[in-house]
Amino acid sequence: MSVSQPVRPPRRRAPRNSLNPDRILDAAVLLLDRDGPEAFTMRALAEQLGVGTMAVYSYFKGKDEINDAVAQRLLDTIELPPGGSADPGSELREVCRGVYRLFTEHPSALQLLTLRAVRGDDAIIVIDRMLGLLRRTGLAPDEAARAHIVLMQYTVGSALWRIRRERALCEEGARERLRAKLDALPAGRYPALAALAPELMCAQGEGTALYEAGLDAMLRGLLPVR
Missing domain, CATH: 1.10.357.10 (Tetracycline Repressor, domain 2)
Known part of the structure; x- marks a missing residue:
């Protein structure tokens, strides 16, 4: 008797042409604060944004570049x-x-x-x-x-x-x-x-x-x- 696998909800896609660096960094800050830098991945970021992983690579070379940009953005918030x-x-x-x-x-x-x-x-x-x-x-x-x-x-x-x-x-x-x-x-x-x-x-x-x-x-x- 086969056991049915749980059905994962479909990923909600982002509206076409809505991706930009600011939106990517907003999502990255949310994930980093919630899960920590060790658990942060490009795949998790893409899922948070509702896009394919390669779409994120169109704006940033990789996780290290995003981490640098997030750190700079957070520093900018100090008044x-x-x-x-x-x-x-x-x-x-x-x-x-x-x-x-x-x-x-x-x-x-x-x-x-x-x-x-x-x-x-x-x-x-x-x-x-x-x-x-x-x-x-x-x-x-x-x-x-x-x-x-x-x-x-x-x-x-x-x-x-x-x-x-x-x-x-x-x-x-x-x-x-x-x-x-x-x-x-x-x-x-x-x-x-x-x-x-x-x-x-x-x-x-x-x-x-x-x-x-x-x-x-x-x-x-x-x-x-x-």
């Missing part, structure tokens, strides 16, 4: 504040917030920017702006360099933490299971954790506000008192 304000600390805060938004809104961005040789100078512009602002606050060269690295480590780390926590807690019942696990902790063995379990659960959902509170604290500690 830098107008320069020249009387408060370099506030400008610096806005630059950090822009980098944080990039990595939380596009989880693939960090890995792409780490692995790809991005063309253009968008990443360099961000670094240069941060260093210039740190020097304008009155920090010495070595202090400005260290402060830049500290701020980037905090910003990138906070974005990764938020992405991974949200993914872990988005499963049905995940928050309830975590709360039950915290409630079940023996207070005699974990007194601080058991006592602060409600506050920890509330802080899980603060997201950007939590990052900004930490950023403000770091800026107060790093920058000279004016």
Whole structure:
């Protein structure tokens, strides 16, 4: 007795002559954020677009070229504040917030920017702006360099933490299971954790506000008192 194979739904074809580089990159960003760079293939991209794989090759030589173009496009989304304000600390805060938004809104961005040789100078512009602002606050060269690295480590780390926590807690019942696990902790063995379990659960959902509170604290500690 033969077993019938599941019928795959037909691929929805894109309208004729509707393909263009922008549309390809839009689909690539969606796939990269959803599945990650490791799972990204030209075939998956073509299926997302509703075209044959060779149609994508008409615009891009291959996956590496698309990854480079996506990385550049994502960098372009960082909104830098107008320069020249009387408060370099506030400008610096806005630059950090822009980098944080990039990595939380596009989880693939960090890995792409780490692995790809991005063309253009968008990443360099961000670094240069941060260093210039740190020097304008009155920090010495070595202090400005260290402060830049500290701020980037905090910003990138906070974005990764938020992405991974949200993914872990988005499963049905995940928050309830975590709360039950915290409630079940023996207070005699974990007194601080058991006592602060409600506050920890509330802080899980603060997201950007939590990052900004930490950023403000770091800026107060790093920058000279004016």
